[in-house]
Amino acid sequence: MTSAPATTASDAIPKVRLDLLPILLPVAIAAVAYPLVGNLTTWLTLTIAALAMGMMIFVIASGLTLVFGLMDVLNFGHGAFIAIGAYLAMTVLIPLSGWTQADSLALNLLALLLAVVVAAIGTGLLGWAFERVIVKPVYGQHLKQILVTMGGLIVAEQLIHVIWGGDQKPMTLPTALRGAFTIGDFALEKFRLLAVAVGLAVFAGMMIVLNRTRLGLLIRAGVENSEMVEALGYRIRRLFVGVFMAGSALAGLGGVLWALYRETLTASIGGDVMVLVFIVIIVGGLGSVGGCFLGAILVAMTANYVAFLAPKVALASNILLMVAVLMWRPQGLYPVAKR
Amino acid sequence: MAEALLTLEGVHTHIGEYHILQGVDLVVPRGGITVLLGRNGAGKTTTLRTIMGLWKPSRGTVTFDGRAIGGTDTPTIAQGGIAYVPETMAVFADLTVEENMILAARQGPPDPARLDWIFGFFPAMKKFWQYPAGVLSGGQKQMLAISRAIIEKRTLILIDEPTKGLAPAIIESMIGAFAELKRDTTILLVEQNFRFAASLGDQVAVMDDGRVVHRGTMAGLSGDETLQTRLLGLSLDAHQ
Amino acid sequence: MLGAILSGDFPRSRVLTVVLLAIFVGLAITPFAIPGAAAINTAAKICYFIVLVVSYDLLLGYTGIVSFAHAMFFGIGGYGVGLSLYALGPTWPVILLGLAIGLVVAIVLALLIGLLSLRVKAIFFAMITLAVASAFAILATQFNEFTGGEDGRSFRVPEMLRPGYRLFDGEVFGTAITGRLLTYYLVFVSAVLLFLVALRIVNSPFGRVLQAIRENPMRAEALGYRVVYYRTMANCLAAAMAVCAGAMSALWLRYTGPDTTLSFAIMLDILLMVVIGGMGTMYGAVVGATLFIVAQNYLQRLMGIAAAATEGIPILPKLLHPDRWLLFLGVLFVLSVYFFPTGIIGKLRGSNKA
Known part of the structure; x- marks a missing residue:
């Protein structure tokens, strides 16, 4: 609230501080990992795998972090949408096996696209129901919110068992996406390439919406100060429900990718990713999409390099990463300005 | 006095377990600037927030432009023509x-x-x-x-302490802006800076302990030092 | 006298008093009253889960913070005692050593988690405990040459606690006084004592500050209480008690493994027990734990029968499958949080808010 003297304040052009330091972190980690891994091909493979994994985690985490930013709602049931998205896709892909097994990239991608669309629409609608039934009654009550969304997760996981059965299901990749392009002795797995492409597309799309559209401006303003957005005459609740649905749909999309990546599917598939997702949004700064993107890459890199160097401590290394980041910046890499 | 644009009658507002507004009666006539004075904690900000729908009044009525807006949500109130600073x-x-x-x-x-x-x-x-x-x-x-x-x-602008923490030169430029603005819009201004308030205000209301304790013209209050001392005490000097 | 033992915190409801007395007497006489291993196993499990759930309620109900790392602390106790007995041989000092190791590890971890997350935002705590607990569970299964991995470790307990041991020849009320029986009463007495300690804690000035923080952290801070300090202390106390529960389970099961102590499934069970019993009342934790475990053992059997009976009807048998009992508990859980956050206890005590 304090201000510089009027004359200088209105004359001086303020400095726009570009905070690039966190962006150097993945580069630093990759550089440190290289001599430890010791082999260029392996290092490249690990790095690409990390990017693919990071993009999938980002797709899942982006909606969650925005939902939190906008309404202070942390949805512990987010993992349910990951699993349900994957199961919906599986349900679509099974009757389309003719297309997925065909030796045609176009047919393969078409089948996959259909599956993804069904998964995203299905989880988006479920997100709407989840918001109404589970989240809405406990706005502003953090403790109940955590408990109730966790309860929603339990119920959703059990319903998956009821509907699709409890066994582990295979999730086969379409023919054209199996295998890898080889460049010399370096193999570039096709599916990883697809995952990176999808992740980048989602990131770019979100950035355009958030920076170039009125809706995006409203979301960003709402993350900062939802009360003022209301005082300007906008209904934040409607905005929030929309973001919640979009976030759920993205989790569904991410779930499809994740299940294809692991090539198997269980009802608890969401739970395993969610731990990483939480680490990512804490590292990135709750509510920040850019931070979430960077955090996802960081977490995936750490996970992949460490999994190669010392497989037993992969997840623990991510905890250490989180601790280190929080000691450096207690609100995450890119903290969101909050009122 | 011109027709009333905004009227608060017996408004009570609770924040959690605290009873902040204890029966506020306030009339803001259409046109000009109405200044809301009072020491810290008298309930000025809560009054503005209650008008804006950011706190719900537990009792009493808020009437704006002929409509009751007491229980209405903030976006609707904003769309009705009230802006909030x-x-x-x-x-x-x-x-x-x-x-x-x-x-x-x-x-x-x-x-x-x-x-x-x-x-x-x-x-x-x-x-x-x-x-x-x-x-x-x-x-x-x-x-x-x-x-x-x-x-x-907008029909009405609620402004909460615009001069707080500002340098005198900026305050001067703001006085010019407000003088121009009030020809166009009604303003309800919460202010601690009496000189700023006195140079702009047409009507004045003074709050204490969650109630309006004085209503009148700004000219009347500016010209009556005893009244100033009784209503506003020494707290004014601290803010000059 | 009774007031002193219960720290002046009485059940305050006739029905509740009867229920609690029934649980207490039931647990006290199970080995003599109901023959067979199933009953005594259930009773022992109830005993150590009461301690576990009571300690969790200290956090969730009394301090108002959600931790997902309680099963981890339970596991630290189980592994501490279990691995010590496995590595150093079945003697009493080793049990104490294992317990001490568990306590130190748990308190240090609880302190670190608290300092890292309780300082910034309470909601961080839930996420960070979840992440740390997952990492810990994975570490415990990964280092299998040390922990036994997924299979866990079976170990021997001191002579006196083994099934073959007889305190004396002959029987009491038709039951031989075996090492198993002694173990049961060790677990039972520990549970009673730890419960009374917890009751003492929440009714102490410290406990009242915790509740003040739960109601309004800002005001507690304004009154001069360091919120972070109190929350961290509560976290450490709860962790320490969970370690004791873990040690009890290890002694009773003569086994420790990820499925009995560390897993997220256990964490969910604890959550369900606290919420269904009633948050913020120690007695609620007792009722919740007892009901849950009894239901787990008997309701599932009932569901199996119902599923078989509804064979042929489309969806019903699948819904009633014994494995789906978590579905109904989950729904019950969500409804409890909405409609009766004080759980069964709240209902029994009527409108008197706990």
């Missing part, structure tokens, strides 16, 4: 000045003529049009917050 200014730091203004203009892109009118009061807004609001100085943020409130024509 909170004490914290609440500019969106991550958004540019332009983006802040785009959001404030609900009807569509900001009207260029209106913008020029605003740039006339606050040249800094034009200068920093493309800068994130977070990098502005305190005074500039205040200007942005006020600009947001007047980018489209």
